[in-house]
Amino acid sequence: MKSKKQTDWNYEEKVAEIEAILDRLESGELSLEEVFEEFEVAAKHLKECDRFLERGRQRIELAIEVLKDEE
Template sequence: MKQTKPETPSDWNYEAAIAEIEDIIAQLESGELPLETVFAQFEVAVAQLKQCDRFLNQGQERLDLLIETLTDDDG
């Protein structure tokens, strides 16, 4: 059975996610966060990165399908 990937939430925004990840990186690099906060922020960043990866993969699949329809129409 084919396993489907979870869909991107409708209120999620790629650019906002990247900005949040960059903010978290800056906080982590500052060295001023308590270790517990570092772990929590790292977990948030990883979750956002996974969502970004899913978003980009879904976009690539859509583009591939569109390109395939162009190729099929030319044949």
């Protein structure tokens, strides 16, 4: 059973947040400290997205192997 945190997580929302952070970083209106903070948040989101995509890739590879075994 998935925990509430896992079911609330959404890839598309994280990508949108990363894009918003990039917009803020590119605006040039942030202080250096804010740039560091925003960068850390974006890096965290990117790691989460990477793990999500890796798990998806593994699921697809497993499904392909199962289909091959059924032939």
